[in-house]
Amino acid sequence: MDTETKVQLIKDFAEEIVTEEELRKIFETNDHPIAYDGFEPSGIAPVHFGLLRATNLRNMLKTGVKFKLYLADYFAFVNNKLGGSLDDIRTAGEYFVEIWKACGIDTNKIEIIWAKDLMDGIDYWDKTLRISREVSLERNLRATTIMGRKQGEKLSMGQLFYPMMQVTDIFQMNIDICQLGMDQRRANILAREIADKLRWKKPVAAHHHIIMGLQGIQKKATKEETLIASKMSKSDPKSAIYMHDSYEEIKTKISNAFCPAKVEDGNPLLEYSKYILFKELKTIKIERPANFGGSIEFENYEELRNEYLKGNLHPADLKVGIADAFEILIKPVREYFEKSNKAKGLYESVRKFKITR
Numbered sequence: 001m002d003t004e005t006k007v008q009l010i011k012d013f014a015e016e017i018v019t020e021e022e023l024r025k026i027f028e029t030n031d032h033p034i035a036y037d038g039f040e041p042s043g044i045a046p047v048h049f050g051l052l053r054a055t056n057l058r059n060m061l062k063t064g065v066k067f068k069l070y071l072a073d074y075f076a077f078v079n080n081k082l083g084g085s086l087d088d089i090r091t092a093g094e095y096f097v098e099i100w101k102a103c104g105i106d107t108n109k110i111e112i113i114w115a116k117d118l119m120d121g122i123d124y125w126d127k128t129l130r131i132s133r134e135v136s137l138e139r140n141l142r143a144t145t146i147m148g149r150k151q152g153e154k155l156s157m158g159q160l161f162y163p164m165m166q167v168t169d170i171f172q173m174n175i176d177i178c179q180l181g182m183d184q185r186r187a188n189i190l191a192r193e194i195a196d197k198l199r200w201k202k203p204v205a206a207h208h209h210i211i212m213g214l215q216g217i218q219k220k221a222t223k224e225e226t227l228i229a230s231k232m233s234k235s236d237p238k239s240a241i242y243m244h245d246s247y248e249e250i251k252t253k254i255s256n257a258f259c260p261a262k263v264e265d266g267n268p269l270l271e272y273s274k275y276i277l278f279k280e281l282k283t284i285k286i287e288r289p290a291n292f293g294g295s296i297e298f299e300n301y302e303e304l305r306n307e308y309l310k311g312n313l314h315p316a317d318l319k320v321g322i323a324d325a326f327e328i329l330i331k332p333v334r335e336y337f338e339k340s341n342k343a344k345g346l347y348e349s350v351r352k353f354k355i356t357r
Contacts, residue, residue: 003027006063010206013056013279015182018189018205026176026204031064033176035206038070038169038184041092042081043234043355044347045099047276048211050243051329054103055279056208057110060179067110068173071096074115075165078158079147083356090114092353095346099243102336102343118172119165128161128168134197135190140164143186145224148233167191175203182207183227209275213239216258217266235355244334244347247327254323259315264305269315269322274301277325286313286321 006027010017017023026033037053060067071093073086082088093114101107118124132140143163145151166187170178171194178188188205195202210231215238218229232240241253259269277284278301285297292314298304307313337343 001063009059009063010177010179013059013208013275014179014206015209016185016205016207018192018207022202023177023204023206027063030176032066033064034068034174035060035065035177035179036068036070036170036173036175037179038072038075038166039096040072040076040079040081041089041096042076043092043353044351045096045243046232046234046240047243047272047326047330048232049096049234050099050103050333051276051280052208052211054100054105055276056179057105061109065177067179068175069100069110069112070115070118070169070173071112072115072166072169074119075147075162078156078162080156080159080356082353085353088350088353090116091346092350095343095350098337098340098343098346099333102243102333113173115165115169118169124168124172127171128164130198131167131171131194132164134194135164139190143190145228146184146187148183148228150225150228151222163187163190167194170203171195171200174201176201178203178205180205180207181210183210183231211275212266212268212271214241214253214257214268215239216268241326241330243330244337244351245330246334247323247331250326250330251320251323254319254326257319259319261315262309262311264309269318270305270308272322273304273325277322277329278304280329281325284321284325286317287324288317292317 003024007020007024010023057067073089073093076089077084077086082092097112140160140163142151144155144159146166147159147162149155167190170191180188185207192202210227212230213232213236218226220226220229234240241250257268259267264270273284283297283299284304285295287295308318337347
């Protein structure tokens with residue numbers, strides 16, 4: 001595969017690449033660069049965690065990258081997820097692995113790394129201290145939004161370590177491409193600044209879009225706070241469709257979702273079709289009675305979007321089609337967990353955990 005094709009595969013899902021020229025140079029000089037995404041194990045998986053991550057990962061693997069999925073157990077611990085219980089956090093991490101398998105991720109083609117293993121040695125903490133010497137307290141505080149915290153929110157000392165640890169991860173894993181969400185931008189940009197100061201390898205950042213919750217855009221004082229408040233969250237059942245939801249639950253949640261007629265901006269259902277459903281399905285079919293135009297099938301997002309914005313597709317009909325499309329993708333995941341005793345046991349454990357933030 002030539003360089004331009006590799007770059008385009010990433011551009012197809014990345015909302016931002018810092019920088020595209022550097023990404024191109026990586027592929028020109030390295031057949032198998034190292035990329036990663038990281039996760040706090042902290043609850044039941046929503047659809048973006050399973051479906052969107054699997055789609056983006058498949059595109060990344062086509063480029064020849066060596067991909068690391070990072071289970072950030074100690075990050076969840078300092079961020080008070082699951083009450084700060086490391087046992088529960090690690091059980092949730094094992095459950096995350098089963099979600100990825102259920103979504104078709106071949107775990108033999110990637111590397112799964114735990115923070116507890118990456119941090120086990122003086123070399124990691126030597127890097128952390130070297131990085132911290134280059135970062136002011138004010139700069140560190142600005143980066144704490146990567147934890148899903150607002151600027152100015154009261155934090156523990158442990159949480160103040162979080163940005164420095166995340167930047168350390170990047171260098172400890174020898175990352176070439178940070179392939180995380182837009183909500184992690186501050187950490188990746190900080191890592192690039194640190195690389196310049198310490199003359200370490202400078203990572204490229206390829207940030208994917210953050211999927212909004214069912215409630216739509218939640219306007220806040222800043223763009224970053226709006227992003228955090230609006231995103232689909234594991235800890236907020238009202239905002240999320242989960243990978244275990246039944247067809248009836250999916251239909252109920254979608255029917256109650258924010259979906260303004262003839263409006264694209266801030267419409268979560270159009271967003272799901274663009275970033276998730278059309279990435280996995282060849283078509284989305286909308287079932288309608290004949291007296292309301294009859295059933296209609298869309299082959300791509302632009303077709304669906306245009307009909308919706310013209311008013312030719314009613315929000316109620318769109319909701320039925322989106323629910324049906326999600327059911328096609330989620331049903332195999334439910335079946336995987338029903339058939340696998342290990343996966344089922346992990347899910348049953350995690351669903352009983354008390355979600356904290």
